[in-house]
Amino acid sequence: MKTTSFAKKILNAPYIVWSLIFIIAPLIMVIYYAFTDRSGAFTFNNVIALKNYGETFGRSILYAVIATLICLIISYPLAYIIARSGANKRGTLMMLIMLPMWMNFLIRTYSWLTLLANKGVINTILGAIGLGPFHMINTPGAVILGMVYNFLPYMVLPIYSIMSKLDFSLTEAASDLGCNGFQVLRRVIFPLSVPGIISGITMVFVPSVSTFYISQKLGGGKYLLIGDSIEMQFQSAYNYNLGASLSLVLMVMIIACMLVMNKFADDEGAAII
Amino acid sequence: MSIPNYIHRLERGCKLNEKTVIINLKNISVSFDEQQILKNINLHIRDGEFVTLLGPSGCGKTTTLRIIAGFLEPDSGEVIFDGKTINGVPAYKRQVNTIFQRYALFPHLNVYENIAFGLKNKKVPKDEISKTVTEMLGLVNLKGFEKRNIDSLSGGQQQRVAIARALAVRPRVLLLDEPLGALDLKLRKDMQFELKNIQQRLGITFIYVTHDQEEALSMSDTIVVMNSGEIQQIGSPTDIYNEPVNAFVADFIGESNILDGIMRDDYYVEFEGMRFKCVDTGFGKNEPVDVVIRPEDVDIVPSDRGMLKGEVTSVSFKGVHYEIIVDINGFKWMIQTTEKSEVGDIIGISIKPEEIQIMKKSEYSGLYGDYSSFSDEFDGLSNPDTDKAENENSPQEE
Missing domain, CATH: 3.40.50.300 (P-loop containing nucleotide triphosphate hydrolases)
Incomplete structure (x- = not known):
């Protein structure tokens, strides 16, 4: 008994060390900075200063929710089509979804700048056929577009992995029992793919709500998000304490969202029909 | 209720x-x-x-x-x-x-x-x-x-x-x-x-x-x-069991001995060099046919009184009956009987006219119904494409 438990401790050690260095320590640092001032004395000033960021938080959540919904609307049928196509075609389609992820995030975002600019690629093409020009860059729409574009694969992948494991005879059984195409989707495919939807939503919402850079480039700095504010505190204002307290609030918000989503997954998975 | x-x-x-x-x-x-x-x-x-x-x-x-x-x-x-x-x-x-x-x-x-x-x-x-x-x-x-x-x-x-x-x-x-x-x-x-x-x-x-x-x-x-x-x-x-239309059906449904024969006339079929009385009509004179005889329809008699005679080459006990393989002029028959025989015995067999089923030649002629390589294992190996053979030999079924 003793030897096995000792062996287990040894085997667990790397994980414990890992999480101490990379998870626990940074968390403690964030909490420490959030409740101290520059001299290191305990203070609530950082928390009180948060009241100025209400609008930024609200905008972050709103944009993230919209981006997540758009991702879901695009990804669900896409994942279904990929999962239902033949083995060869499936590989190619998945490759196309993954391909942008191999490129640097900043470059991908920057490329949209040239596409959406007032004299950019899209307006030039539209101008050639007598349309536009449209003002697209530096709008909330451009920021949300950037989020959708960057995080779409994170929605497609989990939904696809659930859909590809779905037993095809279940959909046959459903149509055998009188379901038309839409009813098969609503009563069998959708309820069974809820776990994929939940993890897709989490994987898109979390990075969307905390993202920076996208809004700076595509929003022209006019629509600051909470991620940008945090970056600014650390990079230009050198106010680590306010930055830390903003991070802390964001983290609590994300944890709360995930708890709600998990609860939703447990309860509604079956009852949603 | x-x-x-x-x-x-x-x-x-x-x-x-x-x-x-x-x-x-x-x-x-x-x-x-x-x-x-x-x-x-x-x-x-x-x-x-x-x-x-x-x-x-x-x-x-x-x-x-x-x-x-x-x-x-x-x-x-x-x-x-x-x-x-x-x-x-x-x-x-x-x-x-x-x-x-x-x-x-x-x-x-x-x-x-x-x-x-x-x-x-x-x-x-x-x-x-x-x-x-x-x-x-x-x-x-x-x-x-x-x-x-x-x-x-x-x-x-x-x-x-x-x-x-x-x-x-x-x-x-x-x-x-x-x-x-x-x-x-x-x-x-x-x-x-x-x-x-x-x-x-x-x-x-x-x-x-x-x-x-x-x-x-x-x-x-x-x-x-x-x-x-x-x-x-x-x-x-x-109908399917008693009057299979071809060698495939005869072999797939139950066990069958399927022999080459020639219909000499209505009610007369020749196989193994012997003329047998049967109940079938409507074939051409001297038409080649397949002859099906079910293992349970063969009666064992003393060798001097048999229509055909041969040597027992294998005996296995199946509970209700014995399954024996008899070599008659080189063709191995399966016979199911309640009487015990020993390997090496020379026995005679007798078949009633109504137990002889005559089938027209088909694409399946010659493929089935010979037990010359018979053993439970061999049967499965020689018919790898039929589920029937695989299934009958799986241990849970026997």
């Missing part, structure tokens, strides 16, 4: 039009990837009948079932249901229901919701749904299982839920795709009996797909023997 209303209604309904044809397949052909799966299938099925599609795997029996269910459209040919052509009618609009090989129960729903699934689609009022579900659970002996999770049920119980789910929507025809394949032997025997019982009580047409000849013989009103996309023979179990 009174039999539920709807069972009465179905019973009455079926007696009125017992003889009408409910499903008619005309010249059905299907190919996948340039391989012909079904070749010009013609089949009609009467209302209230228990029909079995029997054949080795890959013979096209499941494809035929899927065409009737509406999951697959034939390349050519007509599917007629109750007098109307239903080509192109989607599965959800057809009055047929399927019990799938692996049951295909909905894992996100409990037993009650699974059985109620089809009724909800039909917008049946709630109290009526609950009445029907209770009735169906009674029919399959699963009372009290309403709230159970599908994953918590045994294979046999899942099978019963699948039956209840399909019957709840009151189909005119129930399609069963090897429904007992996943159950163990004992449970399979019980379910065979129960399914037959349900079919007779409800009077619904059952179309049953299996590769198990014993299952087919004991349950069916009509057996359709299929091989490589073609119907070989349609008939009652006794």
Whole structure:
């Protein structure tokens, strides 16, 4: 008994060390900075200063929710089509979804700048056929577009992995029992793919709500998000304490969202029909 | 306890039009990837009948079932249901229901919701749904299982839920795709009996797909023997067993000794260099034929009184009888007998005229019915493409 438990401790050690260095320590640092001032004395000033960021938080959540919904609307049928196509075609389609992820995030975002600019690629093409020009860059729409574009694969992948494991005879059984195409989707495919939807939503919402850079480039700095504010505190204002307290609030918000989503997954998975 | 209303209604309904044809397949052909799966299938099925599609795997029996269910459209040919052509009618609009090989129960729903699934689609009022579900659970002996999770049920119980789910929507025809394949032997025997019982009580047409000849013989009103996309023979179990039309059917259904013969005249056939009296007519004079003699129809007599004589080369005890292999002029016969013989004995055999079945020569002549390499193992190896051989030799069946 003793030897096995000792062996287990040894085997667990790397994980414990890992999480101490990379998870626990940074968390403690964030909490420490959030409740101290520059001299290191305990203070609530950082928390009180948060009241100025209400609008930024609200905008972050709103944009993230919209981006997540758009991702879901695009990804669900896409994942279904990929999962239902033949083995060869499936590989190619998945490759196309993954391909942008191999490129640097900043470059991908920057490329949209040239596409959406007032004299950019899209307006030039539209101008050639007598349309536009449209003002697209530096709008909330451009920021949300950037989020959708960057995080779409994170929605497609989990939904696809659930859909590809779905037993095809279940959909046959459903149509055998009188379901038309839409009813098969609503009563069998959708309820069974809820776990994929939940993890897709989490994987898109979390990075969307905390993202920076996208809004700076595509929003022209006019629509600051909470991620940008945090970056600014650390990079230009050198106010680590306010930055830390903003991070802390964001983290609590994300944890709360995930708890709600998990609860939703447990309860509604079956009852949603 | 009174039999539920709807069972009465179905019973009455079926007696009125017992003889009408409910499903008619005309010249059905299907190919996948340039391989012909079904070749010009013609089949009609009467209302209230228990029909079995029997054949080795890959013979096209499941494809035929899927065409009737509406999951697959034939390349050519007509599917007629109750007098109307239903080509192109989607599965959800057809009055047929399927019990799938692996049951295909909905894992996100409990037993009650699974059985109620089809009724909800039909917008049946709630109290009526609950009445029907209770009735169906009674029919399959699963009372009290309403709230159970599908994953918590045994294979046999899942099978019963699948039956209840399909019957709840009151189909005119129930399609069963090897429904007992996943159950163990004992449970399979019980379910065979129960399914037959349900079919007779409800009077619904059952179309049953299996590769198990014993299952087919004991349950069916009509057996359709299929091989490589073609119907070989349609008939009652006794017809199929006693009068197989070719060597494939004779070999697939039960054991057979199949010999080359020549029909010398009406009532006279010659094989093994001897002339035998038989009961068959209608063949040409001196026409080459296949002669089938079932192992249980051969009588063992002292060697000096036998029509043919030979040496016993193997004896195995099967419980009810002995199975012996006898070498007669180089052709090895299988004989089932209750009398014990020893290896090396010289015995005579005698065959009554009515036990000799004469078949026209076919593409299957010469392929089956010789036990010269016989052993349980060899039989499986020499017919790798027939499920029958594999199945009969699997330990759980013996």
